[in-house]
Amino acid sequence: MARADREQERAAIARLMALKNAGQLTTEHVRLAAHGVGLSERTVWRRLDKGLSTPSEYQLSETDREAFACYGGNIAAVHRARSASVSGESESQVAGAAVPEFLASGWAGSAQVSLRTLQRAFRRELTPAQLAAWRHGEAGRRAAGVYLTRGPSRRNEVWEMDHKQLPVLVLPPRGPAVCPWLTTVLDDGTRSLIGWAIALTPHTGTVLTAIRMALVYDVARGPYGAVPAAYRIDRGLEFTATAVRDVFAALCVAGHRLPAFQPHRKGKVERLHRTIDQTLLGGLPGYTKGPREAGGRLYGPLDDRAAARARAADAQVAPMRIERFAARFAQWVSWYNTERPHRMLAGRTPLQAWHDDPSALQRIDAASLRHLLLASTERTIGKAGVQFNNFAYVAPELRGRGGQHVIVRYMPHDDRSVEIYLDGAHLCTAYPADQLTAEQQEAFRAHARDEARELGRQRRRATARARVELAPLTGAEPAEQSRLQPTTAPPRTQRRRDEALARKARSDLLGLPSGRTRTSPVSAPEPDDPETRE
Incomplete structure (x- = not known):
């Protein structure tokens, strides 16, 4: 029988001592008490002989x-x-x-x-x-600690955000194999994974990308996408960057920065990361927390030691590419949100918990969130468009802008389009040149034709202006004979102007009338003609 607690022992021994003092103590009493408190009869008799209701215990100094x-x-x-x-x-x-x-x-x-x-x-x-x-x-x-738990919250009321370096080998576009970083945005109320980004290193851009995914409503991803009331982050510098803080401030979202080295304060997102390891990464080749040989090499075809990472791209059996891993992770997110029952949600999936909550959602237009995309780096517009991530991105608005420096903003692992910014303002959305649809190609050519047509119109207008100025200076005939001369003035006023221009045009270099040509007399200006009034 298990031993009873100290209070039960004390009460039992005190009862036996009372029986002993009254002369009523029997062996049966001792046997029953010893059995009830989980002590031996000898121990009980010894304590009765010494008159101790509790044993003498050593106290630490x-x-x-x-x-x-x-x-x-x-x-x-x-x-x-x-x-x-x-x-x-x-x-x-x-x-x-x-x-x-x-x-x-x-x-x-x-x-x-x-x-x-x-x-x-x-x-x-x-x-x-x-x-x-x-x-x-x-x-x-x-x-060994015990922590307080937060009460339930409504859907999309509070976000928990965090970074995690995933224990799995992937191949980046260039360089040796690495373990990528995951940035996650988790809804506190429904445990839904509503935003994420995968990158080689965590930075402000990955945080903004995950936030944008969590804010934008996309039918393909489900009913998620709304502005929260608050968010919780740790002391990571990427989350406290000015760009991230300004985004939430513009949306009037309160932030709670938790103390350092206290992961239990955002335990839900930490538990999500452990679920990712258990249900996704543990079954992938290159999982770095798997069993190892005596020399430290992972079981299986992949090796995560430094020398093996450096030559992974040229090896016969190489880790999966980071783009393919991102696609695999997207499938896992869909399964987690829609199919996996959650113990803390009474067996419901995160999607069911989201639908069961009638709380109102504050949606925001995706077009107004372009500034939340990652500003990657400066690029120069070339003959083929904007070169980025091994693609040449083009758009009708880029025509005629060769040599200009622009900013490319993009979503990691999504090469379908990028946003182009010029002088801090959004210029256009560009698409890979080799992936344009027929409509996009026709729009590009139509823009080129319109631009050429407009430039020709401007060139003809400039030529006309120059000819008007040049005709009276170089022509041998009166300027009124030029078909480009404007005729908006009254006829009499225009005739006097033409005569004055003719006299100037027939003067020699000294400004004296030429002897070969007789100048026309100039009539006195009409007093009621405001155009000739000096």
Whole structure:
């Protein structure tokens, strides 16, 4: 039978002592009490003889506690040092090393205790968290801790966001095999994974990409996509960047930055990451937490050691490409949200929990969220368009802009389109040149024709203006004979202007009338003609 707690023992022994003092104690009483509290009859008789309702127990001293910390939670080492110090030796030693002076002086004059007594005292007076703190550090203390849980929240009310380096090998577009980073946005109320991004290293761009996915409503992804009321993040610099903070501030979303090194404060997203390891990554080749050989090599065809990573791209059996892994992860997200029952949701899937919640959602237009895309780097518009990620992106608005510097904003692992910004303003949405539809190709050519037509119209208009200015200076005939001369003035006023221009045109270089040509007399201006009034 299991031993009862201290209060039951104390109550049983006190009852037996009362019977003994009254002269009514029998062996049957002792046998029943011993069986009830899980002690032997001999132990009960011994305590009755000594008049103890509770056994005498050794109490830890301050020196015992200091020694426990000094020896890293090793109670056997504490006992050896204590025994050597209490024995009165001039130079106490433990395993060939001298006992620290502060411990030897603290134990001076103490009584000897057995190892079992000391072990019971430590287990009785220290909590499991305190014991684990000195044996395994902070991780052990937290493993034995008890934490508060947050109450339920409505759908899309609070987001939890975090990074995680995935323990699986993938091949980037260039370079050795790596373990990619995942940025996740989890809905606190329904445990739905509503936004994510995969990149080689975590940065502000991946955070913005995951946030944009969580904000934009897309029928293909489900009913998700709305503005939350608040979000929780840790101390990661990517989440606290100015760009991320400004986005949420513009949307009037409150942020809660949690203390460092306290993952339990956002335990739901941490549990999601463990679910990813258990249900997805553990079955993929190149899972770095899998079993290993004696030399450290992973079981299976892939090796994650540095030399093997460097030559992975040229190996006969190589890890999957990061683009293919992203597509595989997208399929897993769909399964997790729509098919996997969740214990904390009463067996419902995250999608069912989302539909069961009638809370209103604040949708936002996707067009107004273009600025949330990642601003990757500056590019120069070339003959083939904008070169980015091994694609040449084109758009009608890029015609005639060769040589200009632009900013490309994009969503990782989505090469279908990019957003082009010029001088901080959105210029166009560009598409890969080799993937344009017939309609897009025709729109590109039509834009080119319109541009050429407009440029020709402007060129003809500029030529006409230049001819008007040049005709009276170089022509031998009066300017009124030119068919390009404007005739918006009244006839009489226009005739006087033409005569004045003719006199100027027939002057020599000194400004004197030419002897070969007779100048026409100039009529006096009409007093009612405002055009000729000086």
